[in-house]
Amino acid sequence: MKIALLGYGKMGKSIETIALNRNHTISLKVSSATTAFDFSNTDVAIDFSLPTTAVANIKRALDAGVPVISGTTGWLDQYQDILDYCKEKNGAFLYASNFSLGVNIFFEINKRLSELMSDFPEYTTSIEEIHHTQKLDAPSGTAITLAEQIIENTNYNNWTLDQPQPKEILIDAKRIENVPGTHEITYNSEIDAISIKHTAHNRQGFALGAVIAAEWIKDKKGVFSMKDVLNIG
Numbered sequence: 097m098k099i100a101l102l103g104y105g106k107m108g109k110s111i112e113t114i115a116l117n118r119n120h121t122i123s124l125k126v127s128s129a130t131t132a133f134d135f136s137n138t139d140v141a142i143d144f145s146l147p148t149t150a151v152a153n154i155k156r157a158l159d160a161g162v163p164v165i166s167g168t169t170g171w172l173d174q175y176q177d178i179l180d181y182c183k184e185k186n187g188a189f190l191y192a193s194n195f196s197l198g199v200n201i202f203f204e205i206n207k208r209l210s211e212l213m214s215d216f217p218e219y220t221t222s223i224e225e226i227h228h229t230q231k232l233d234a235p236s237g238t239a240i241t242l243a244e245q246i247i248e249n250t251n252y253n254n255w256t257l258d259q260p261q262p263k264e265i266l267i268d269a270k271r272i273e274n275v276p277g278t279h280e281i282t283y284n285s286e287i288d289a290i291s292i293k294h295t296a297h298n299r300q301g302f303a304l305g306a307v308i309a310a311e312w313i314k315d316k317k318g319v320f321s322m323k324d325v326l327n328i329g
């Protein structure tokens with residue numbers, strides 16, 4: 097398969113290594129908006145760029161009739177616009193806030209735990225996420241997905257980075273040198289605390305998941321999620 101890398105930073109480079117190991121080739125590497133976007137020799141595009149560049153990159157791939165997956169976070173206020181655009185172009189698109197198998201299993205555990213905890217209002221829910229200091233967005237896309245799952249199953253109706261009001265989940269976003277990505281959800285009461293935690297040891301899980309998603313979407317049309325790819329939950 098011929099893969100275009102829209103974004104050739106930490107993730108783009110990890111994806112390249114895994115894609116080559118799985119006998120794919122890299123047809124295009126984009127590092128800035130001024131790079132020529134020539135999709136003529138591309139089967140699937142993978143966007144891991146910046147919150148400010150993801151939407152334009154995804155639209156360029158859809159314009160060229162190339163299925164595109166995006167792991168870039170921090171642009172989801174325009175998610176519906178991309179869904180409409182994908183439909184208009186009869187294209188294929190998949191976004192995931194986190195492509196790793198481990199986190200996608202963790203999402204299922206988070207859903208189940210939040211269902212159980214919805215009957216116990218004496219517990220206060222909070223999320224901690226820790227990432228490297230180069231990360232541009234806060235909270236992480238993964239923390240937002242986790243919060244949205246909890247909101248769907250409980251009386252919480254929003255998340256906040258600071259000073260939670262009743263019915264708001266606190267997301268404590270910490271930035272520490274070289275941390276690939278850690279997420280922990282805690283239910284705390286006066287009596288005890290229950291926590292679940294996912295720790296990425298490196299970026300391989302994100303990159304492998306992205307390549308597997310690219311292999312999966314190659315000949316499809318429509319809008320998909322990692323649930324479709326991994327068949328879990």
Ligand SMILES: NC(=O)C1=CN([C@@H]2O[C@H](COP(=O)(O)OP(=O)(O)OC[C@H]3O[C@@H](n4cnc5c(N)ncnc54)[C@H](O)[C@@H]3O)[C@@H](O)[C@H]2O)C=CC1
Pocket residue numbers: 102103104105106107108126127128129130144145146147149153166167168169170192193194195196230302
């Ligand atoms: N969904 C997931 O599983 C994961 C998502 N991410 C997200 O992926 C994104 C990228 O992460 P990293 O690779 O760590 O960041 P990075 O900063 O190392 O790489 C981003 C690259 O995009 C390049 N760039 C700038 N303008 C561009 C343009 N117009 N088109 C394409 N590329 C352009 C920059 O030169 C830079 O090299 C972030 O939003 C991050 O939150 C990161 C890891 C996993």
Ligand SMILES: O=C(O)C1=N[C@H](C(=O)O)C[C@H](O)C1
Pocket residue numbers: 169193194227231235236237238239276277278
């Ligand atoms: O920026 C990162 O590095 C990561 N971003 C994603 C997010 O915002 O959730 C996924 C992962 O945690 C690493």
